[in-house]
Amino acid sequence: SAAAPAGRSGGTDGAEAWWGARPATARARTDGRRRPDNLGVSVEGRRGLTRGEINFSVIGQYVDYLVKEQGVKNIFVNGTTGEGLSLSISERRQVAEEWVTKGKDKLDQVVIHVGALSLKESQELAQHAAEIGADGIAVIAPFFLKPWTKDILINFLKEVAAAAPALPFYYYHIPALTGVKIRAEELLDGIQDKIPTFQGLKFSDTDLLDFGQCVDQNRQQQFAFLFGVDEQLLSALVMGATGAVGSTYNYLGKKTNQMLEAFERKDLSLALNYQFCIQRFINFVVKLGFGVSQTKAIMTLVSGIPMGPPRLPLQKASREFTDSAEAKLKSLDFLSFTDLKDGSLEASS
Numbered sequence: 537s538a539a540a541p542a543g544r545s546g547g548t549d550g551a552e553a554w555w556g557a558r559p560a561t562a563r564a565r566t567d568g569r570r571r572p573d574n575l576g577v578s579v580e581g582r583r584g585l586t587r588g589e590i591n592f593s594v595i596g597q598y599v600d601y602l603v604k605e606q607g608v609k610n611i612f613v614n615g616t617t618g619e620g621l622s623l624s625i626s627e628r629r630q631v632a633e634e635w636v637t638k639g640k641d642k643l644d645q646v647v648i649h650v651g652a653l654s655l656k657e658s659q660e661l662a663q664h665a666a667e668i669g670a671d672g673i674a675v676i677a678p679f680f681l682k683p684w685t686k687d688i689l690i691n692f693l694k695e696v697a698a699a700a701p702a703l704p705f706y707y708y709h710i711p712a713l714t715g716v717k718i719r720a721e722e723l724l725d726g727i728q729d730k731i732p733t734f735q736g737l738k739f740s741d742t743d744l745l746d747f748g749q750c751v752d753q754n755r756q757q758q759f760a761f762l763f764g765v766d767e768q769l770l771s772a773l774v775m776g777a778t779g780a781v782g783s784t785y786n787y788l789g790k791k792t793n794q795m796l797e798a799f800e801r802k803d804l805s806l807a808l809n810y811q812f813c814i815q816r817f818i819n820f821v822v823k824l825g826f827g828v829s830q831t832k833a834i835m836t837l838v839s840g841i842p843m844g845p846p847r848l849p850l851q852k853a854s855r856e857f858t859d860s861a862e863a864k865l866k867s868l869d870f871l872s873f874t875d876l877k878d879g880s881l882e883a884s885s
């Protein structure tokens with residue numbers, strides 16, 4: 537899936553897009569560690585899954601699409617939108633490799649999600665990400681046998697981070713899906729003492745009090761605060777989000793980048809217009825039933841690149857959903873007839 541950290545580059549999942557739009561401005565920290573540029577959207581990178589198998593051959597094409605058509609140059613691979621947790625370890629390695637290889641000299645950053653229920657598997661993926669030259673790794677909380685305290689969660693994350701000691705490390709906070717409700721603000725307190733490579737947070741939750749406190753209590757640090765609720769991004773930007781990673785940046789990356797630009801120019805009224813417009817679309821699809829499967833259908837529709845159906849236990853989106861989403865995109869002027877690429881829908885079914 538794609539999502540984008542804001543801060544001048546977006547991302548997707550095929551990657552989830554990760555931050556947004558512009559060329560990276562500050563790729564190096566004074567301590568020599570690379571950090572994501574601020575403001576921009578990223579997509580979660582995804583891959584074209586067909587008949588349950590991964591169609592690696594579309595990833596290169598999708599990199600070009602994201603860069604040229606959506607202005608997204610940062611990718612978050614194997615996250616939620618990318619169904620990373622539904623893939624085998626071997627598939628996750630191959631997807632990561634393909635994104636890094638095809639993104640070379642085209643993408644600013646490729647961050648690989650390496651979270652897993654097994655610490656061993658997570659470490660293996662982290663090590664692999666380092667070997668292939670990824671720009672960072674991210675980890676969700678293990679969600680079956682769960683860590684119940686901040687210290688236990690940190691210990692788990694620390695063991696994974698230690699397997700890739702040269703790579704920037706992000707905690708992927710997505711409590712609605714993991715069921716691990718430890719507040720991000722609590723987790724961040726003193727985290728760099730335990731995890732020296734800690735780089736930032738991918739915050740996929742609607743608790744803006746928690747998010748705001750993460751920013752407020754860490755002003756001295758140069759952390760990346762990557763927001764993951766696309767329909768609330770503007771509010772998070774006001775609170776200090778430095779980037780965004782989300783599923784919709786796969787197809788609304790350009791629109792979101794326009795919002796980021798308006799925000800940077802301090803044209804709040806224009807930025808709000810963009811956010812409301814994006815909200816109108818998300819609100820519409822949420823009422824129809826919106827998740828990873830529906831995201832994939834929209835990605836196929838808008839990009840013309842077959843993303844394939846999702847893997848079980850997900851079910852592919854209905855034709856009715858895709859038709860309604862297409863009509864809404866057109867009515868909001870997110871999609872003109874010329875934007876629509878032919879021949880993609882069948883390939884996705």
Ligand SMILES: CC(=O)N[C@@H]([C@@H](O)[C@H](O)[C@H](O)CO)[C@@H](O)CC(=O)C(=O)O
Binds near residue numbers: 618
């Ligand atoms: C639960 C979920 O899938 N959240 C999405 C959002 O982008 C979400 O689709 C969007 O805000 C619409 O609600 C991202 O946070 C997930 C994400 O970045 C990922 O694919 O890893």
